[in-house]
Amino acid sequence: MSLPPALRASVTPPELELIACQQLIEIIPLIRMEKTAFIAGAYGPLRPPHRASIPIWMALNLKQKKKCHIVAPEWLSVEFLEAKIKQETTQAEFTKLPFRFAEISRVLLDGASDDLQNPDKLRTLLQDLREARQAKARAGLESLEHSILGLSNLSAMEINEIRPFFIQAMAVLRQLHVPETR
Amino acid sequence: MEEDYFSIDAILAENQKVGCRFKVDIPDMGHLGGGGERNITRSNTLQLPIWMVYTVVLSDWADMIMPPAFGSKVRNALNAEPCSVRLANLVGAGGLWYGFGKTIMEMLDDKKEMSDLLTTTFRKRLVEVIDQAQYFAALGPAGGVGPSSDSSQSFREGLDGTERELFALAQEGSKRMKRWYEEGEKARR
Numbered sequence: 422m423s424l425p426p427a428l429r430a431s432v433t434p435p436e437l438e439l440i441a442c443q444q445l446i447e448i449i450p451l452i453r454m455e456k457t458a459f460i461a462g463a464y465g466p467l468r469p470p471h472r473a474s475i476p477i478w479m480a481l482n483l484k485q486k487k488k489c490h491i492v493a494p495e496w497l498s499v500e501f502l503e504a505k506i507k508q509e510t511t512q513a514e515f516t517k518l519p520f521r522f523a524e525i526s527r528v529l530l531d532g533a534s535d536d537l538q539n540p541d542k543l544r545t546l547l548q549d550l551r552e553a554r555q556a557k558a559r560a561g562l563e564s565l566e567h568s569i570l571g572l573s574n575l576s577a578m579e580i581n582e583i584r585p586f587f588i589q590a591m592a593v594l595r596q597l598h599v600p601e602t603r
Numbered sequence: 604m605e606e607d608y609f610s611i612d613a614i615l616a617e618n619q620k621v622g623c624r625f626k627v628d629i630p631d632m633g634h635l636g637g638g639g640e641r642n643i644t645r646s647n648t649l650q651l652p653i654w655m656v657y658t659v660v661l662s663d664w665a666d667m668i669m670p671p672a673f674g675s676k677v678r679n680a681l682n683a684e685p686c687s688v689r690l691a692n693l694v695g696a697g698g699l700w701y702g703f704g705k706t707i708m709e710m711l712d713d714k715k716e717m718s719d720l721l722t723t724t725f726r727k728r729l730v731e732v733i734d735q736a737q738y739f740a741a742l743g744p745a746g747g748v749g750p751s752s753d754s755s756q757s758f759r760e761g762l763d764g765t766e767r768e769l770f771a772l773a774q775e776g777s778k779r780m781k782r783w784y785e786e787g788e789k790a791r792r
Binding site: 425565 | 701704705708714715718721722725726727729730733734736765768769771772773775776777779780782783784787
């Protein structure tokens with residue numbers, strides 16, 4: 422295959438971001454719009470000041486044009502993330518977070534930071550959380566086996582990051598493994 | 604590493620010679636040893652290419668001598684500290700220590716012990732491989748000179764071909780992640 426080795430096993434972070442932006446998010450529109458059909462489905466109607474659910478990419482687009490306020494998801498708050506970091510550093514297993522939290526938090530922090538409370542603090546907390554989880558993934562590497570790998574509560578971005586070398590390493594272990602009975 | 608007939612890695616890994624001690628006299632085959640002798644006599648030791656060793660050992664004409672790359676000296680060193688052994692130096696050009704080990708393993712009666720040796724070594728070194736790959740990814744294109752110690756330098760030089768591949772994969776993955784996170788930071792400024 423002509424693809425570079427790193428792209429054969431996994432998708433790129435920008436692709437994951439694109440996928441994550443299909444998810445719905447609540448907004449408070451500042452303009453009126455009738456129910457409109459898109460390829461992905463019909464969204465709307467937008468009637469200020471009532472909340473509406475639309476895909477993230479559309480919300481960001483409207484936000485850019487100052488036509489809506491984005492309602493931050495409840496997990497994107499200082500209290501919630503602080504609690505998660507505490508859990509993350511005290512428990513052995515990964516804590517449960519939204520599957521695409523890395524992508525969504527980044528696009529929201531980039532495109533709509535004025536709709537979030539204390540965005541700088543959020544950034545630091547997300548960074549801490551990410552580092553704590555990376556340390557755990559590294560510890561898991563030591564117990565890598567040839568056949569199974571449990572990845573409960575790992576998010577899309579994290580799985581994608583470790584996928585290329587984890588599967589390669591497991592393939593090597595599988596080659597070196599001798600079945601007990603023949 | 605694979606058993607695929609067309610796998611280049613497998614062919615390279617088998618590009619090794621293994622010592623064999625003959626149990627029988629074989630007339631007119633002395634040229635295999637490269638010497639001037641006409642016959643192979645009993646208890647002679649010759650270095651044979653792996654593809655020939657299969658047949659010679661299976662036909663019970665000779666015993667395979669464990670290659671020094673997996674001998675007791677290397678085993679002891681691996682038991683003591685897997686990361687300080689230079690695997691690449693043990694097997695010559697290309698340095699596919701695991702691939703060679705697997706080939707040898709297939710010829711042994713007691714596969715378990717060899718498999719354990721290879722697996723344990725691989726697993727213990729893997730963490731260091733990934734750590735260093737991520738460290739180098741984090742340096743970025745500008746920073747080439749980091750506080751890299753002699754031991755980590757020597758570890759990188761001693762990487763086996765298989766580990767080298769993993770190193771490249773991990774480094775590439777970390778770089779992409781870093782780029783993605785930094786893109787966001789740039790957009791903000």
